[in-house]
Amino acid sequence: MRLYADSARCSGCRACLVACSLHLFGENNPKKAALAIVSHFPTPGTFEVRVCTQCGDCAAACPVDAIHQNEKGAYYVEPEGCTLCMACVDACPEGVVFTRPDVDYVWECDLCGECVEVCGPGVLWIAD
Amino acid sequence: MNGYGGHILRVNLSNGTITKEPTPAEVVRGYLGGRGLGAYLLWTEVPQGADPLGPDNKLFISTGPLSGTLFPGAGKMDFATKSPLTGGYAGASMGGMLTAEIKYAGYDSIILEGISPKPVYLYIDDDTVELRHAEAYWGMGSFALEKKLKDELGEEFQIATIGPAGENLIKYACINHDFGRQAGRGGVGTVMGAKKLKAIAVRGSGGIPIANVAEFTRVAKEAYRACKEAEGFEAWTRYGTMIITSWCDENGALPTRNFQSGSFEQGPNIYAPVFRDKIVVTDKGCFGCPTPCGKYSYSKKHDIYVEGPEYETNGMLGSDLGIGDIEDIARANQLCDELGLDTISTGGAIAWAMECYEKGILDREQTGGLDLRFGNAEAVFPLIERIARRKGWLGNLLAEGVKRAAAEVGQGSEKWAVHVKGMEQSAYDTHDATSMLLAYMTTDVGAHHNRAWAITYDIAVGRDKVTPEKAAKVIELQHIRPLMDCLGCCRLQWVELGLSLDYYAPAMTALTGVEYSWDDLLHISERVWNLTRMIWVREVEGFGREWDAPPPRFVEEPAVGGVTDGKFTPPEAAQQMLDFYYQQRGWRKNGIPTRETLGRLGLAELVGA
Numbered sequence: 001m002r003l004y005a006d007s008a009r010c011s012g013c014r015a016c017l018v019a020c021s022l023h024l025f026g027e028n029n030p031k032k033a034a035l036a037i038v039s040h041f042p043t044p045g046t047f048e049v050r051v052c053t054q055c056g057d058c059a060a061a062c063p064v065d066a067i068h069q070n071e072k073g074a075y076y077v078e079p080e081g082c083t084l085c086m087a088c089v090d091a092c093p094e095g096v097v098f099t100r101p102d103v104d105y106v107w108e109c110d111l112c113g114e115c116v117e118v119c120g121p122g123v124l125w126i127a128d
Numbered sequence: 129m130n131g132y133g134g135h136i137l138r139v140n141l142s143n144g145t146i147t148k149e150p151t152p153a154e155v156v157r158g159y160l161g162g163r164g165l166g167a168y169l170l171w172t173e174v175p176q177g178a179d180p181l182g183p184d185n186k187l188f189i190s191t192g193p194l195s196g197t198l199f200p201g202a203g204k205m206d207f208a209t210k211s212p213l214t215g216g217y218a219g220a221s222m223g224g225m226l227t228a229e230i231k232y233a234g235y236d237s238i239i240l241e242g243i244s245p246k247p248v249y250l251y252i253d254d255d256t257v258e259l260r261h262a263e264a265y266w267g268m269g270s271f272a273l274e275k276k277l278k279d280e281l282g283e284e285f286q287i288a289t290i291g292p293a294g295e296n297l298i299k300y301a302c303i304n305h306d307f308g309r310q311a312g313r314g315g316v317g318t319v320m321g322a323k324k325l326k327a328i329a330v331r332g333s334g335g336i337p338i339a340n341v342a343e344f345t346r347v348a349k350e351a352y353r354a355c356k357e358a359e360g361f362e363a364w365t366r367y368g369t370m371i372i373t374s375w376c377d378e379n380g381a382l383p384t385r386n387f388q389s390g391s392f393e394q395g396p397n398i399y400a401p402v403f404r405d406k407i408v409v410t411d412k413g414c415f416g417c418p419t420p421c422g423k424y425s426y427s428k429k430h431d432i433y434v435e436g437p438e439y440e441t442n443g444m445l446g447s448d449l450g451i452g453d454i455e456d457i458a459r460a461n462q463l464c465d466e467l468g469l470d471t472i473s474t475g476g477a478i479a480w481a482m483e484c485y486e487k488g489i490l491d492r493e494q495t496g497g498l499d500l501r502f503g504n505a506e507a508v509f510p511l512i513e514r515i516a517r518r519k520g521w522l523g524n525l526l527a528e529g530v531k532r533a534a535a536e537v538g539q540g541s542e543k544w545a546v547h548v549k550g551m552e553q554s555a556y557d558t559h560d561a562t563s564m565l566l567a568y569m570t571t572d573v574g575a576h577h578n579r580a581w582a583i584t585y586d587i588a589v590g591r592d593k594v595t596p597e598k599a600a601k602v603i604e605l606q607h608i609r610p611l612m613d614c615l616g617c618c619r620l621q622w623v624e625l626g627l628s629l630d631y632y633a634p635a636m637t638a639l640t641g642v643e644y645s646w647d648d649l650l651h652i653s654e655r656v657w658n659l660t661r662m663i664w665v666r667e668v669e670g671f672g673r674e675w676d677a678p679p680p681r682f683v684e685e686p687a688v689g690g691v692t693d694g695k696f697t698p699p700e701a702a703q704q705m706l707d708f709y710y711q712q713r714g715w716r717k718n719g720i721p722t723r724e725t726l727g728r729l730g731l732a733e734l735v736g737a
Contacts, residue, residue: 008410009411011410011411011412011413011417011420011422012412012413013203013413013414013415013416013417013418013420014225014228014415014416015198015200015352015416015417015418018197018198018416019198019345019349021335022198022341022345025335026341027335028196028197028198028335028336028338029232029333029334029335029336030228031232031284031333032335038283039283041275041306041307041424042271042274042275042307042433043433044409045409045410045412045424045426045433046409046410047410100333101333102333117349117352117353118198118348118349118352118418119418120352120355120356120361120365120413120417120418120419120420121365121411121413121418121420
């Protein structure tokens with residue numbers, strides 16, 4: 001299973017990011033989400049949604065074996081094991097392994113589905 | 129403080145002092161935030177009689193408790209100031225991403241005071257707050273500068289700018305943000321221009337504290353689901369506010385040729401499906417909006433990008449000017465945005481001038497050579513530019529708004545200067561809709577629709593009926609809709625998709641940890657309404673009933689064509705509606721709140737009644 005995004009439907013509202021941060025951190029803070037929206041304005045006027053494809057490159061790159069798969073098949077980072085070496089961040093082809101100065105580990109999508117629930121235009125879905 | 133950024137940022141542009149003050153808990157308990165906080169600060173901080181463009185006036189940029197949270201439509205904010213257009217209260221709402229970012233930076237309100245000696249912009253990166261040089265940006269277009277600042281500072285920064293219209297002190301200059309969102313009405317951009325503040329750039333890294341995360345998330349997600357499952361969801365998100373153009377046209381509410389008519393013979397050319405199919409590039413939502421009304425467009429004919437036109441712009445730069453080409457309306461919209469003009473007042477001012485021209489009151493010399501016939505888009509484009517730059521006699525005249533322009537030109541042109549309190553009327557014809565006419569007469573910024581929109585109600589109960597129930601409906605709407613502006617969220621989820629009002633109080637309770645009932649919230653909204661009324665009473669000498677007078681167009685002249693052909697509201701009917709309204713509000717016959725009313729709303733001490 002993985003998260004899919006149809007960027008053409010995205011209106012850039014960021015509800016997905018807030019829902020994600022509430023799930024991951026219990027915080028209402030879209031800068032702590034595990035997906036990203038890139039705006040291309042004023043031209044050509046499009047939004048680009050970046051999501052984890054569960055390719056596993058992060059786990060392969062992790063030198064301390066801190067990235068494993070959860071019951072849904074999502075790669076997740078074990079906070080205790082993470083050394084913030086950034087190998088997974090560099091390895092991620094989508095740029096969706098995230099860090100912030102106030103968090104001492106990296107994080108990524110755990111396929112919880114909260115973003116899908118709040119997305120109005122139906123940009124996001126989870127499927128095999 | 130749960131639900132809030134926690135601080136108020138005070139920026140003195142005269143001497144460059146920047147201070148951070150805790151947001152007073154008792155004030156937000158009494159006024160919530162957004163529009164309520166802005167009105168409170170305007171009352172308490174701006175001295176009576178301040179020149180709107182002088183150093184004593186202030187601009188209050190306020191977020192609401194729901195702003196930036198998971199609640200649907202939480203992307204709204206309020207700009208409050210003493211209006212250079214009307215001389216009274218101005219409170220302009222804006223969507224986009226800025227309100228959330230200000231909250232994440234830890235602020236509930238930004239107070240801009242004084243006047244900078246040189247053009248500057250305000251840089252906010254959490255606690256790092258600086259006034260930076262902006263001489264190089266002075267003269268730039270709104271979105272050209274937004275793009276430049278994003279390139280320089282980073283995509284995460286949210287930017288608000290003024291265009292040349294704000295710099296040149298056009299009385300209805302707007303503030304632009306997010307490549308297409310505006311705080312449009314009442315000259316909030318003019319005040320920013322007077323303060324020599326060209327832009328604001330904000331980035332915030334923090335979150336918003338929530339009293340009960342699980343409960344708030346539950347309520348917010350339920351509200352999201354209700355929006356997505358609403359019957360009108362698909363059509364609304366496809367067309368946005370443009371969806372109403374055809375309805376207005378069919379019901380005699382589409383302003384046409386300076387509100388001479390409520391229906392437009394070229395109407396179908398500017399209906400929503402034409403718009404969507406011809407020029408829309410993408411849907412563009414404000415922060416946290418499951419039902420995005422924003423449509424970002426590209427006109428091949430003019431080779432321009434613009435967010436819109438939305439309905440009000442379609443009416444005021446389209447049918448009200450006799451223009452029936454959606455791409456020409458998009459072009460006029462884009463010019464207003466880039467130059468920093470409110471599209472509604474700009475349309476109203478040009479429509480008034482076109483009528484003067486067609487009636488022979490303005491000649492071609494006075495129009496600076498422009499053939500200002502209704503429908504001539506080629507004359508409208510340069511005129512917009514001349515207004516924004518105060519170029520030529522007509523550009524300079526229209527830059528003052530229709531009330532002042534008509535007073536200068538005279539010759540009966542006051543009769544078709546369509547405004548209330550000096551603010552040009554937005555895009556609903558009110559020849560035959562007594563509730564909506566009353567709404568325009570009594571709205572606390574002037575003739576704007578956002579505080580109460582009652583035409584469907586008029587049609588349901590009888591358009592020309594004059595009843596106490598109609599006044600009661602206007603008051604009910606004037607409490608609910610502006611409440612959303614206090615909360616910092618959009619009203620359209622409720623208005624357009626019927627999102628239950630039952631979500632709002634539980635969301636506020638879970639967010640803030642303070643028990644709110646719906647009635648508590650409405651009571652606060654009524655308090656704010658009476659406070660904005662008292663701002664008018666304090667700031668406008670001799671303020672009273674005549675300031676609530678309807679535009680003569682709707683009470684003296686019949687509409688021409690469409691379903692309202694031959695209809696108008698007799699002046700005594702409009703006055704009777706006002707009597708009902710004052711009585712129910714607890715205001716005297718002269719339109720001023722009684723001491724008892726102010727006491728009931730907890731305002732007596734504040735306003736010194």
